[in-house]
Amino acid sequence: MDITLQVNGVPRTVHVDPRLSLLDLLRERLGLIGAKKGCDHGQCGACTVLIDGRRANACLALAVAVEGREITTVEGLANGDELHPLQAAFIEHDAFQCGYCTPGQLCSAAGMLGEPGPSAVTEDLATDPGLTPEEIRERMSGNLCRCGAYVNIVSAIREVTS
Known part of the structure; x- marks a missing residue:
């Protein structure tokens, strides 16, 4: 079936199998490889994207279920060559x-x-x-980091929110 959705501000019409996940559509059909396939069960958060501005695990969303909606991937966070404040803070805080x-x-x-x-x-x-370090840790708890960079992730987010 054909679906139309906005991906990073660009309207896209794609022919998809109704069983195709949003993650597979983004990575395999649209070439947006930022969202990663980690667990493929919605447990790690590596595939998190924004659907109409709200966080979602792309591995759990069917592509047909997001027809007509705005999808933002990590590739769409920056404004041209200007990094999103979070991207800049992640770099600054390692x-x-x-x-x-x-x-x-x-x-x-x-x-x-x-x-x-x-x-x-x-x-x-x-x-x-407010977004205290404790609140940030709780709200980000669905996104796992095998390397354990949590302290720096919280610091980066805290910089953007203060």
């Missing part, structure tokens, strides 16, 4: 080692910046907790 999880970490962090409200670690549910 928030990656092998880099495999970095695209998912960046998309997840970008989506997290627009998510209001408390999380599981918020002490006072009546107030906005």
Whole structure:
């Protein structure tokens, strides 16, 4: 079947098998290899992209289910040659080692910046907790890093939010 979606601001019409995942569409059909296939079960976050500005595991989303929606991958975060503030902060804080999880970490962090409200670690549910290091760690907990660069990832995100 044919589907149309916006990928990084560009309208794309693609003929897909209804069983094709969004991740496979992005990587294999559109050549956007930033989102990585880690576990292929929605457990590691390496494939995180933004669907209409919200974080999602592309390995769990069917391509046909995102028809007509805006998909943003790590390739679409920058504004031309100008890096997204998170990308610049990740470089500044050395928030990656092998880099495999970095695209998912960046998309997840970008989506997290627009998510209001408390999380599981918020002490006072009546107030906005802000993005403290504890809040950032909790909200980014769906994105795993085998290298253990978490301290620098939190520092990079904290720089952008303060």
